[in-house]
Amino acid sequence: MSTLRMAAVAAEFGRDLEADFILVEQLIKQARADGVRLLALPEACLGGYLLSLDSKATGADDDPGPPPLALDGPEIRRLADLAGELTVIAGYCEAGEDGHRYNSAVCVTGDGVLGNHRKVHQPLGEDASYASGADFRAFDTPAGRIGMLICYDKAFPEAARALALDGAEIGVCISAWPGARTNAAADLAQDRWKRRFDLFDRARALENQVVWVSANQAGSFGSLRFVGSAKVVDPGGDILADTGVAPGVATAEIDVAQALATARRAMGHLRDRRPEAYPHTAGAGNA
Incomplete structure (x- = not known):
């Protein structure tokens, strides 16, 4: 039996890149001390997310947005150096070689970039x-074969399915998922967008029979109030660890290979697909 200790973070990050790196370093040190080998940090943890998802919001037009970072630049190298023997996934604003900015997730170890x-x-x-x-696309890491999603990506079953069909054993979704924009619940734990966040995590794990690691921003930034709720979910859709809406780290230990084999032994969702019955499904459904 070979178990993997993994952790998902719910924490608050902002525009101050140096302050973000200080927090990232603290979280990596804590993970290392706890024996964690796979650590997922939130979407936009390097430089913060957007102040609002409405361009007309007060202050949004004056905000330069998160700093664009090159995949081969010093900031990602710094993240890799901090990671060392850990496999670390983090969100950042990527300065694309085509001149565009992308909302990206990078996976690193001390050896460098493993996936983006x-x-x-x-x-x-x-x-x-x-x-x-x-x-x-899934890719190999010291922690196993991983597929990455960012926030709203997980609302689309085809996205996680594409990763599972590409051999991902662990799905890692990093988010800056806020509470509801209208009729927001006074108690964030009762917020309907928080409920959707949790449902998507459990459904994506269960339907693909993979281990699911979900990190999220916590606290507030601009007009957004994030739901936290970082978690680790097993291939049966059961939550193994969860931070709730407060900042924290959800940590769980699991034998990934055994968990997948057990979940898929009787009813293998990937094995039992009939893609010829749904030819009009875009993307992974035709694979």
């Missing part, structure tokens, strides 16, 4: 700040 994902699905007004990514 550009957010494909953009909610509300996010496309005013970022270009869209184009695909979903």
Whole structure:
């Protein structure tokens, strides 16, 4: 039996990149001390997210947005150096070689970049700040074969399915998922957008029978109030660890290979697909 200790973070990050790195370093040190080998940090943890998803919001027009960082630049190298032997996933604003900015997730170890994902699905007004990514691909890491999603990506079953079909054993979704914009609940734990956040995490794990690691921003930034709720979900859709709406770290230990084998032994959702029955399904459904 070979178990993997993994952790998902719910924390507050902002525009001050140096302050963000200080918090990232603290979280990595804590993870290392706790024996964690896979650590997921939130979307936009390097430089913060957007002040609002409405471009007409007060102050939004004056905000330069998160600092664009090159995938091969010093900031990502710094993240890799901090990661060392850990596999760390973090969100940042990527300065694309094509001149566009992307909302991206990078996976690093001390050896460098192992994977990079550009957010494909953009909610509300996010496309005013970022270009869209184009695909979903899994990749190998010391922690296992991983597929990455960012926030709204997980609302689309095809995205996680594409990763599972590409051999992902662990899905890592990093988010800056806020509470509801209208009729917001006074108690964030009762917010309907928080409920959707949790449902998507459990459904994506269960339907693909993979381990699911979900990190999220916590606290507030601009007009957004984030729901936290970082968690680790097993291939049966059961939550193994959860921070709730407060900042924190959800940590769980699981034998990934055994968990996948057990979940898929009787009813293998990937094995039992009948893609010829749904030929009009875009993307992974035709694979």
